[in-house]
Amino acid sequence: MSDATTTTATETPHRYTATSAGELELRWQKVWECDGTYHQPNPGEPGFDASRPKYYALDMFPYPSGAGLHVGHPEGYIATDIMCRFKRMSGCNVLHPMGWDAFGLPAEQYAVQTGVHPAVTTKKAIDNFRRQLKRFGFSYDWSREFATIDPDYYRWTQWIWLQAYHAWFDPHVGKAQPIAGLVSRLEKNDALVDVEGERVRWSRATPLQRQRYLDGFRLAYVGEQTVNWCPKLGTVLANEEVIDGRSERGGFPVLRLPLKQWMFRITAYAERLLDDLSMVDWPESTRVMQTAWIGRSDGAEVRFEVLRSREEKGVGHLRMRLRLADLQLALQDRTGEMLRRIEDRCRTTHGLEVQVSLAGTILGSKQIGEILTLQGRVRQHGAAVAVVDADEHQREVFRISKLDKLLRDEHPGETLVVFTTRPDTLFGATYMVVAPEHPLVARATSDPASETDVDDLSAYVAIARNRADVDRMAESKVKTGVFTGLYAKNPATGEAIPIWTSDYVLMSYGTGAIMAVPAHDERDFEFAKIFALPITQVVDVPDQPWTGDRATSGEGVGIHSKNEEVSLDGLGTREAMSVITKWIESKGIGRRRINYRLRDWLFSRQRYWGEPFPVVYSDDGRHLPIAERALPVALPELVDYQPIVSDTPVPPLGKASEWVHTTAGAAGVDASILPADALVRRETNTMPGWAGSCWYFLRYCSPKDSSRFVNLEAERYWMGGRGVDLYVGGSEHAVLHLLYARFWHKLLFDLGHVSTQEPFGKLFHQGMITSFAYQRVDKSLVAVDLVEERANGTFVEKETGDAVTQVIAKMSKSLKNVVNPDDVITDYGADTFRLYEMYMGPLEQSKPWNTRDIVGSFRFLQRAWRLVIDERTGEPLFAAAADATLERLLHRTIHKVGEAIERLSFNTAIAALIELTNAATRPTTMTDLTLGGFDRNQSERFVLLLAPFAPHIAEELWHRLGHSTSVTSAAWPAHDPAMLVDDEIELPVQIQGKVKARVTVPAKASAAEVEAIVLADSDVQRLLGGKPPKKIIVVLGRMVNLVG
């Protein structure tokens, strides 16, 4: 117990003490709950006032852990609560909800450790979090509370997933469309589709083949991917969940493993996710992080011929160009009729079997000429593939996957496609490198005539593959690699250059292969030095003179870059890139391309504690969606939810065999898809913890709606304009949650389910609450309880007496500097806690908790109380007459506080309130208490100013001032702008830029008048010593500068 709890009850029985604060806080919390003070009706509901503007303030809902709340949790919640209370008083309808993000790994791991079912521990944790949060007096509308584990909620999480499953990203319109539209197009054209290397007409394809084909388009799809497999967690993880080769949760090593998993085609939205960042008011750092994560690179894709030896001549290319008129017709004719005609023409006039697929978009006829080239490539058997290749803009993802597929599947071992951001260095490409996982390597190892040691190659690939990414990085200092025995023909120089494999090239980026330009890329240079590969300079970089002992990666002027058809010599890098790209395109060996670092989002987890997928499998291996009417697919109550130890991921839900093996009818598959009695197997993977947080802010709008994931009208009202008006949470979610939620939102927007492109109009990250710790000379940290403070303000280690310095560190059990919010509230009350945490410093900054400082906030509330209440009687106390100076200050404070709240600058708002209180406080020695302080009206406005920050004490004072309704619904006081300026102001006078004197001038004085007053001032004349200044600068209302 702190000093604050002691009270001099005998003399001042109505003081504000920790005890009385606790009493009145609990009392008002009960009243607010009984009265439904913070209940916000929806449009159409009784009590809804349509004339008021809306304000939606959202906290990142917590993941309730067994440990309970720590002092960092409430920081953001207090901030939004202040804003909400201010907005309510300013006349807004305010949506301020709270809920629980309750599925996920930590709860399951805790359950596995303790043997208690996660449903039990999670419920307990939620109850504890709710109790702790309620003690702060937050103005949440608790009637909107829900948890992501509620079947009524995850029913709709599954529903949204189904929307993605039934949709594809149509490159023509740049947005998601129902996949039924694509299917009917395929049917109508009876299109030739490509399924795992085999081409069949749609009408003749098996159901499984059709499904496989459509999986190449669905936004939620099954895909075979090299995944991040964490054996220790027993699950696969998304790229975003892997940091430095270790799991974000737990820090366990992560391996790579090819696996069929549910994916989200988030890459289809790469461009929009990037561009729309300009629409939102977000911290710059977060926008930069998302931009970097999406990682757009502009460059070119170039196809190299693969040769089996240095001497081999490559297979010739056949290049074709259709007449512009044909293309124009093809584009305008969406039915496919024209495409058929082009195919026919190729067959009859060129003797070529050609497939034409329409991947371009009608951007305007002027672009058509430049956007399309038809490339043909002859195979030995005479079959050919043509790719209609469209413009680089927007529709990239769809076409590229298509191109890659065709190239890889149709011409195994014959070409090697690379992506480069520096096509202008093509002449300097002296070797190639492919990732160890690249298919070319597998073929090279099985080539009996290989020029290299195949065993070496196999061994290297085996090591690189099995190595966890952590090790791969740890050993990354020295580059390693093996020659594959294959060569590629540099299309610019015509030279055969060796193809190597090395783990510095990643299979997951670009095409998994690079053209190495050692002269102008540091990584390639390092590799070339180690393996004595040739280095050819092809760019002269002005500020990086060529010395031969390092790569020059800057931009410059092309040299040594010339063949019969094209020359880059003398061209600047930018121009050279454009020239060479055009040349590549005209040769049909590549094109301009945009590449994204973003990969598709792996959405399956081999865990029990998550949302089941609404999918079953038929015995021919097809996945079949559950009908919407059959949702939710409830998570079975599994007694044994222990993860299955295995070298490969095995979902624990497989243990619920009665649940897994069922019939189509029982599972809820529509009879039109499969007969009701057909045996099916349920999907046993579950969704990751991120699923529930992707759309919870929408559910708050109408949490009880049982017919829709969100009520249409409620969504339009609360999310209207720019979505959530204020979203506060930690910057640790800068990419993960905030990127995923944006993706879901865009998908829902495209399908017409929500009304805004972006979910969160304004985002704010609160800083971390840190703590003090102590550091020895050797930089090791010492726990707080092992250190004592000396009288002179220095710190020594108790045991040794050695001096230690105070440093700022994260709160941790080992440093004994963790603060429990419950204790602080017991010692001072929730109002003091709220005030202290907001007064510590700027909201966005990380700040050290200092328990010693809390008393300052407490004393402020005591003074505020004494200012309004006579502590002997408990009755309100008023000055006989309003003090004019105080009135002026009050107006200024009203202005300052309101403006500071809008800026989320709560520390300065509170400082202004303290200044006002200090100015108004009567000395305790004063006997006539009617002399100082506020009059009734001033007191009321003062209490209103206090209300957003310290709602309990404000409510108490408001009622003691005679009001019977809550301060929550009172109007924010107005200020008179005329009261913000004084009649006379004191101006500093600078001489040669240094403040030397002060003069008092009328506030409305003109520059000339001010100048006259200054020059007439006796101090100024003395300081000038008779010499008139050369120049006088008058900044009205600010200062005067005399320059000699």
Place this chain on the structure above:
RNA sequence: GGCCCCGUGGCGGAACGGCAGACGCAGCGGACUUAAAAUCCGCAGCCCUUCACCGGGCGUGUGGGUUCAAGUCCCACCGGGGCCACCA
């Protein structure tokens, strides 16, 4: 290694390019008290000068620059933090 942010009293921090250090903590002095606590009043960046008042100089990590004027803008460096990290 790359990009970004931040360096202000003993501590947390204020400061539209215009009086640096608001406000709070800790500290010091005083009032009240038998006393302590609490409360209230006052003092408080550093240095020089002075018995004192007065007065003067230096001060926002370091060094330069722009400007009548720089904590604030520009360049370089030092220190701390964050993000990414072989992304071709």
